[in-house]
Amino acid sequence: MKKLVKKIIPASVWVSARETYSKLCLNTVPAHLCDTKNLRPAAALSIDHIFSDPAIEQNWEDDHAAIINLYSNEDTMEGVNPGDRRALYYLISQLKPEAVLEIGTHIGASTLHIAMALKRAGKKGVVTSVDIYDVNHPEYGAWKRIGLSDSPRGFAEQLSCLGCIDFRTAPCLDFMHPTDRKYDFIFLDGDHSAQAVYKEVSAALSILAPNGIILLHDYYPDARPLFLDGNIISGPFCALKRIGKENPDVQAIPLGTLPWPTKQGSHKTSLALVGKK
Numbered sequence: 001m002k003k004l005v006k007k008i009i010p011a012s013v014w015v016s017a018r019e020t021y022s023k024l025c026l027n028t029v030p031a032h033l034c035d036t037k038n039l040r041p042a043a044a045l046s047i048d049h050i051f052s053d054p055a056i057e058q059n060w061e062d063d064h065a066a067i068i069n070l071y072s073n074e075d076t077m078e079g080v081n082p083g084d085r086r087a088l089y090y091l092i093s094q095l096k097p098e099a100v101l102e103i104g105t106h107i108g109a110s111t112l113h114i115a116m117a118l119k120r121a122g123k124k125g126v127v128t129s130v131d132i133y134d135v136n137h138p139e140y141g142a143w144k145r146i147g148l149s150d151s152p153r154g155f156a157e158q159l160s161c162l163g164c165i166d167f168r169t170a171p172c173l174d175f176m177h178p179t180d181r182k183y184d185f186i187f188l189d190g191d192h193s194a195q196a197v198y199k200e201v202s203a204a205l206s207i208l209a210p211n212g213i214i215l216l217h218d219y220y221p222d223a224r225p226l227f228l229d230g231n232i233i234s235g236p237f238c239a240l241k242r243i244g245k246e247n248p249d250v251q252a253i254p255l256g257t258l259p260w261p262t263k264q265g266s267h268k269t270s271l272a273l274v275g276k277k
């Protein structure tokens with residue numbers, strides 16, 4: 001039924017209806033606690049310095065070439081765009097977190113970049129990558145549908161970075177709630193609806209290690225288009241707007257533009273940090 005409705009209704013109408021529904025749903029969610037005691041202050045991160053580190057660039061070139069060799073075509077890869085994958089690699093390389101949590105594995109594009117940076121850092125860091133679906137399933141994994149030659153696990157084996165990844169299949173909030181483990185770096189790239197991001201940021205704060213970092217994907221400042229296609233994903237922005245109103249010390253810090261291309265001929269990124277003022 002959903003497929004039939006999607007075929008009949010133009011994509012722009014479908015997207016706008018989805019976003020309106022997502023905003024309405026956010027209003028029905030009761031206020032969640034945001035415990036910011038472990039969140040790293042925004043002023044403590046010098047992003048420009050991180051993205052211009054020549055030592056990271058050299059490693060990036062080698063690791064990126066190895067990863068792209070497996071995926072074969074960087075531009076048609078689904079998942080986080082090439083420029084954002086590079087930004088993730090630089091952030092992990094510079095910050096050297098030991099425990100990383102990623103929500104939204106999909107085809108593992110971001111996961112492998114995080115894992116390769118962790119491997120280089122040599123601190124036995126591990127990224128726990130959680131997806132609601134079994135991303136490594138031999139028949140139903142997204143990798144198979146897209147026509148990739150191997151699953152994220154298979155690619156990790158080929159890159160000798162499987163030891164840096166712990167794949168988990170679970171809905172994000174189910175995974176976060178019972179865990180006592182704390183994470184230094186949490187990357188949220190799963191369900192982008194406003195109510196999901198609102199709850200996930202609250203849950204992520206509760207499992208953040210001291211001086212920890214939360215990074216969002218698909219944060220469109222002021223819910224305006226970032227790229228030529230005019231597409232908007234408003235959920236993360238709406239969620240952070242509400243969180244900021246309820247917790248004046250919390251703000252989203254969009255990374256803005258990157259020193260390298262991201263997508264559709266742009267250098268803009270939808271990556272944003274959740275920062276403490």
Ligand SMILES: C[S@@+](CC[C@H](N)C(=O)[O-])C[C@H]1O[C@@H](n2cnc3c(N)ncnc32)[C@H](O)[C@@H]1O
Pocket residue numbers: 078079080103104105106107108109110111130131132133170171172173189190191
């Ligand atoms: C945009 S994709 C992630 C792309 C991935 N980071 C990459 O670069 O390849 C979003 C993923 O989040 C997963 N997802 C959606 N809702 C989720 C939830 N509530 N909990 C866990 N994963 C979820 C989807 O199954 C999908 O694989």
